[in-house]
Amino acid sequence: MQEKLDSIKKEALDAVEAITEISVLEAWQVKYLGRSSAIMEVFKSLGTLSKEEKPAIGKAANIVKVALEAASEEKESQLKQERINQSLAGEKIDVTLPGRRTVSGGLHPTTQTLREIYRVFGDMGFQIYRSQEVETDQYNFQHLNFPPYHPARDMQDTFFVKSAEDRGDDPLMLRTHTSPGQIHAMLEHTSKYPDDPPPIRIILPGMCYRYEQITARSEIQFNQVEGLAVGKGIAFGDLKGTLSNFARRMFGQDAKTRFRASHFPFTEPSAEMDVGCFLCKGEGCSVCKGAGWLEILGCGMVHPTVLKNGGFDPEVYSGFAFGMGPERITMMRHHIEDIRNFWANDLRFLEQF
Amino acid sequence: MKVPISWLKEYVEISLPIEELAFKLTLAGLEVEEIRYVGLPMPEGKEQETKITGISWGPEEIVVGEVSEVLPHPDADRLVLCQLDDGKQQHTVLTGAPNLFPYKGKGPLDPPLKVVYAREGATIIDAYNETDPTATTTLKRKKIRGVESYSMACSEKELGISDEHEGIILLDQDAPTGMSLVEYMGDAVLDIAITPNIARAANILGVAREVAAITGAKLKYPEINPVMEGEPIKGRVSIDIKNPEDNPRFVLGLIENVEIKPSPYWAQLRLKLAGVRPIDALVDATNYTMLEIGEPLHAFDYDVLVDRAKGKPPVIITRRAKQGESLTTLDDVERKVDDFTVLVTDQAGPLSLAGVMGGAESEVQGKTKNVLLEGASWNYVNVRRTVSAQVLPSEAAYRFERGVHPEIAPIGVKRCLEWMRKWAGGTVAKGLVDEYPLPQVDTRVALTPADVERWLGISLSAKEIAELLTKLEFSVSIKGDQLDVTTPPHRLDIGEGIIGKADLMEEIARVYGYDKIPETNLADGLPLQVGNRDLELEEMVRDQLAGLGLQEIVTYRITSPEADRKALPPGAEEGREYLELANPISADKTVMRQELLASMLEVVEKNFRSKERIALFEIGPVFLPEDAELNISELPKLALCLYGSRSHPSWQGGEKKVMDYYDLKGIIESLLAGLHIEGVKYLPEAAPYFHPGKSARIDVGGNLLGYMGEVHPQVKQNYKLPDQPLPAAILDINALLERVDDLYDVEPVPDQPPVLEDLALVVDGDVPAQDVQALIQQTGGKTLRDVRLFDVYRGEQLGEGKKSLAYSLVYQHPEKTLTDKEVLAIRNKIVKRLEKEIGAKLRSW
Numbered sequence A: 001m002q003e004k005l006d007s008i009k010k011e012a013l014d015a016v017e018a019i020t021e022i023s024v025l026e027a028w029q030v031k032y033l034g035r036s037s038a039i040m041e042v043f044k045s046l047g048t049l050s051k052e053e054k055p056a057i058g059k060a061a062n063i064v065k066v067a068l069e070a071a072s073e074e075k076e077s078q079l080k081q082e083r084i085n086q087s088l089a090g091e092k093i094d095v096t097l098p099g100r101r102t103v104s105g106g107l108h109p110t111t112q113t114l115r116e117i118y119r120v121f122g123d124m125g126f127q128i129y130r131s132q133e134v135e136t137d138q139y140n141f142q143h144l145n146f147p148p149y150h151p152a153r154d155m156q157d158t159f160f161v162k163s164a165e166d167r168g169d170d171p172l173m174l175r176t177h178t179s180p181g182q183i184h185a186m187l188e189h190t191s192k193y194p195d196d197p198p199p200i201r202i203i204l205p206g207m208c209y210r211y212e213q214i215t216a217r218s219e220i221q222f223n224q225v226e227g228l229a230v231g232k233g234i235a236f237g238d239l240k241g242t243l244s245n246f247a248r249r250m251f252g253q254d255a256k257t258r259f260r261a262s263h264f265p266f267t268e269p270s271a272e273m274d275v276g277c278f279l280c281k282g283e284g285c286s287v288c289k290g291a292g293w294l295e296i297l298g299c300g301m302v303h304p305t306v307l308k309n310g311g312f313d314p315e316v317y318s319g320f321a322f323g324m325g326p327e328r329i330t331m332m333r334h335h336i337e338d339i340r341n342f343w344a345n346d347l348r349f350l351e352q353f
Numbered sequence B: 001m002k003v004p005i006s007w008l009k010e011y012v013e014i015s016l017p018i019e020e021l022a023f024k025l026t027l028a029g030l031e032v033e034e035i036r037y038v039g040l041p042m043p044e045g046k047e048q049e050t051k052i053t054g055i056s057w058g059p060e061e062i063v064v065g066e067v068s069e070v071l072p073h074p075d076a077d078r079l080v081l082c083q084l085d086d087g088k089q090q091h092t093v094l095t096g097a098p099n100l101f102p103y104k105g106k107g108p109l110d111p112p113l114k115v116v117y118a119r120e121g122a123t124i125i126d127a128y129n130e131t132d133p134t135a136t137t138t139l140k141r142k143k144i145r146g147v148e149s150y151s152m153a154c155s156e157k158e159l160g161i162s163d164e165h166e167g168i169i170l171l172d173q174d175a176p177t178g179m180s181l182v183e184y185m186g187d188a189v190l191d192i193a194i195t196p197n198i199a200r201a202a203n204i205l206g207v208a209r210e211v212a213a214i215t216g217a218k219l220k221y222p223e224i225n226p227v228m229e230g231e232p233i234k235g236r237v238s239i240d241i242k243n244p245e246d247n248p249r250f251v252l253g254l255i256e257n258v259e260i261k262p263s264p265y266w267a268q269l270r271l272k273l274a275g276v277r278p279i280d281a282l283v284d285a286t287n288y289t290m291l292e293i294g295e296p297l298h299a300f301d302y303d304v305l306v307d308r309a310k311g312k313p314p315v316i317i318t319r320r321a322k323q324g325e326s327l328t329t330l331d332d333v334e335r336k337v338d339d340f341t342v343l344v345t346d347q348a349g350p351l352s353l354a355g356v357m358g359g360a361e362s363e364v365q366g367k368t369k370n371v372l373l374e375g376a377s378w379n380y381v382n383v384r385r386t387v388s389a390q391v392l393p394s395e396a397a398y399r400f401e402r403g404v405h406p407e408i409a410p411i412g413v414k415r416c417l418e419w420m421r422k423w424a425g426g427t428v429a430k431g432l433v434d435e436y437p438l439p440q441v442d443t444r445v446a447l448t449p450a451d452v453e454r455w456l457g458i459s460l461s462a463k464e465i466a467e468l469l470t471k472l473e474f475s476v477s478i479k480g481d482q483l484d485v486t487t488p489p490h491r492l493d494i495g496e497g498i499i500g501k502a503d504l505m506e507e508i509a510r511v512y513g514y515d516k517i518p519e520t521n522l523a524d525g526l527p528l529q530v531g532n533r534d535l536e537l538e539e540m541v542r543d544q545l546a547g548l549g550l551q552e553i554v555t556y557r558i559t560s561p562e563a564d565r566k567a568l569p570p571g572a573e574e575g576r577e578y579l580e581l582a583n584p585i586s587a588d589k590t591v592m593r594q595e596l597l598a599s600m601l602e603v604v605e606k607n608f609r610s611k612e613r614i615a616l617f618e619i620g621p622v623f624l625p626e627d628a629e630l631n632i633s634e635l636p637k638l639a640l641c642l643y644g645s646r647s648h649p650s651w652q653g654g655e656k657k658v659m660d661y662y663d664l665k666g667i668i669e670s671l672l673a674g675l676h677i678e679g680v681k682y683l684p685e686a687a688p689y690f691h692p693g694k695s696a697r698i699d700v701g702g703n704l705l706g707y708m709g710e711v712h713p714q715v716k717q718n719y720k721l722p723d724q725p726l727p728a729a730i731l732d733i734n735a736l737l738e739r740v741d742d743l744y745d746v747e748p749v750p751d752q753p754p755v756l757e758d759l760a761l762v763v764d765g766d767v768p769a770q771d772v773q774a775l776i777q778q779t780g781g782k783t784l785r786d787v788r789l790f791d792v793y794r795g796e797q798l799g800e801g802k803k804s805l806a807y808s809l810v811y812q813h814p815e816k817t818l819t820d821k822e823v824l825a826i827r828n829k830i831v832k833r834l835e836k837e838i839g840a841k842l843r844s845w
């Protein structure tokens, strides 16, 4: 019996030695370890053996089986490793071929810039207030301290809107700025809290319209984001601090700002905020036209007349306001030369954002 | 406002470099947009705060020259040879300047002509370079028509003064021969943007006053004491102001026996640098004075007025125009004037549009001998309305529209009479006729250091505040902590009370320096945090759609009815009214849009050639015209549209199939699912934009959300588009946002094994799939966890007009493993119900 076992073992181990493919190994496993393999036949025949023989033969047979299984396992892992080695050595793809493009959409560049502005001011506690685009002269101009025939109206050429009624000196118009929203917001606020109204801090985004020829530099419609903070004890220094913080968030922590005197009827004192050119770091480039500074926004302390028109007592309350153009900011940041790109909707432009 | 530095220096000492001065002015609200060098040395280095243009004149190379004789050229009629002395030696200079021809062959000139001489090696503007007007050239020795040439006499263009290149510059007689030209008349021009509140500085003196205030230099007022030696003006003309509100002051002066001739070159040069064209000594004197002092002036031919008065002393009347009155202005246009226009008239009729433009008849002409000079102040509203009604902007009106202080009128008249006397000769009549019925009361404002602290955030003493304001010529008296501030008699922009305080704050801040005010952070409590839910949800919709592969667009909201109606087939929505612009800028932009789809399809039209796949959305308002109560509605809408292939082309193929109704529906379903909007129904209903058989109304809980469908073939024809499916949708943003559910429930993840099964049904072809699915779902109840349609089939073997719908069903119980028997029971229930309600039959395979 022992010889039989030895010969089974030898035959099997010799056979496994020569195997070079997994499929052959699988056949070997069936032949030498399967149900009707020689070694299994030995186990099956154990029952016919005497009590004395049984343990010894059984043990010897088991040793053979374990040896075969070990050989099989070793061969299997050797073959797998060989296959991996083969794959590593031989398989290769052109990793430079373009990837499969998934369909992806995108947001209009103005939306993206608006969101950045919302986020920065939102962090400083400013809420977003929106109002209508068709306005009255009263809200677009008069309440904002542009009396009829005021020369500052020249700077805001206006689209007027026809009305069935004769509105006299209060014609309808497309808003020329989002400032009328300041009045709406203040009046809503002060009528809700007539006694001692709490502070207000808002930004007012939206589309505005100017009667201008459409050129690379001017559009008949454009977005604006205005801001307004009214409270007790708000001073010009707060305006400078808040807007410089905005500039650092928007244009980088090393952004420099400068404030220079300017004029808007609804603020007094008024200022323009320039930001040190973030493209050339003040060296002078085509975007800042060599000046090293970019005009980013107009601002100022809310005019007492405007506060009064909004229901605040200007002797007690003060505040600041500012306004900026998200398209202009987008143009500066991305070297866009022509503002007409924004509403032309050429996908080759939009898809770059 | 263009300000030559040389002129400015007459009134204020400037020790700062020009660029630094420009920077200070800019910070103080007089924004210097450009510095144009005309001769003076330009700054080196690139770190400039201001745009710089122009040319510097070489101090050695460009000098004052003296032409003693003009000789004909031996071979060329159109050239002459000048005998020229440059202070060092004699030269023969070749030139073709026509303004020397009158001197040709006239022998030695006495006095000689003073010209600008550019020596060999001088760099000047290349007057013949037509593409680049700033290109320069350097003079080299060469032969022209056989005569050696190495230098030249220059035109204004060659020196960067003006575009004048017809003749050469003829300087004033007192120009010192041999003197470096830059020393003699080198200049730099500050181009300052004048905002309306600072119109008082729309003159050289006004800018000088600001320079004085911000640099601490002293302002040097011009001396106003003209030589007046003629017969007194009193009794030779009188003034009758009908409405002092319109015309607070009117001043007249008279100069007699003038000679109309050019003004001196230095004055012409200053006018040119300031952007005003020189005409003759009289006109130049009025313009020069206006630029210098800020008072617009008007010169009448006195003899014409005397004629009109039939030899009597004229009476100058200022009044509102009468009905139907007209005047021929000096641009020879007959103008009908409105009743708000103020006229300067005499007893015979209108003479000029007050503060805007003179009349042709009484204007100063070549034969004028005696000049009556008007200086006045006018109500800015009338001037402004007249300018806009007549479309007649002018330098004078520009100033009057912004307000000119009445105190300046007599100063301007006296100053101008003196310039006229100096430049055009003649004798100035003694005295002025001055009517001032409505004296300007200069405002007084009470102020405390606490105001300054509250407004500007800086603490200054009363004395410091007074010092700042005094620099701008405010008169200030201090009592304890109280400042009493009186506005100086040249400005009209300081209000009263709290407004006056605010106005003074700006002045204090400007002189103190905006840059010195420290930056602080808002110290008051956080305001009410109310958020803006509508906007936040709208942004969520944008994110969802971009995530679903759509590109956001933004189109014009101003359109024309024709363009807007392109979204509709002919005949639909006839007679629709629009919110109309009263002053459209062009024929294609006359009304506010009502259809987002119209401009969106234009975007498809514009892009389909360059893009294989187009997927767009836009969120924005449409505008409805006034309703019966005259209310205007702005309704936010969402438009979506797909065109072209389902995926991008790729080297591996990509999906070329074009997108259709169901692609868009999938996007809308995903959008609504993403917003957790439940109970959405798609009902077959024709909207005008869409093919009637391929149009659905989208409902949520019985409310209209919008319409989607395949764009109507007749609408497609309105655009230049290939005949391809064009699914689109219009949704109402308000209806959409109303249904967004923030508090949706999440179901637990089941841990029992699911039982999967397919169910194929044969139904009538026109049974909506939505109904079949709803029935299955309803009948299956909670145990039927998912129903998904995976096949729609029509074929002969199904029978006439039938279709097969195949669903895969997922049964799953939250707590137990379902047995085959339990599943079968549910399935049978479903089949029975479908059969009963819609006549569905199980499809046999």
Ligand SMILES: [Zn+2]
Pocket (backbone or CB within 6 Å): A277, A278, A279, A280, A281, A282, A283, A284, A285, A286, A287, A288, A289, A290, A292, A293
């Ligand atoms: Zn730059």
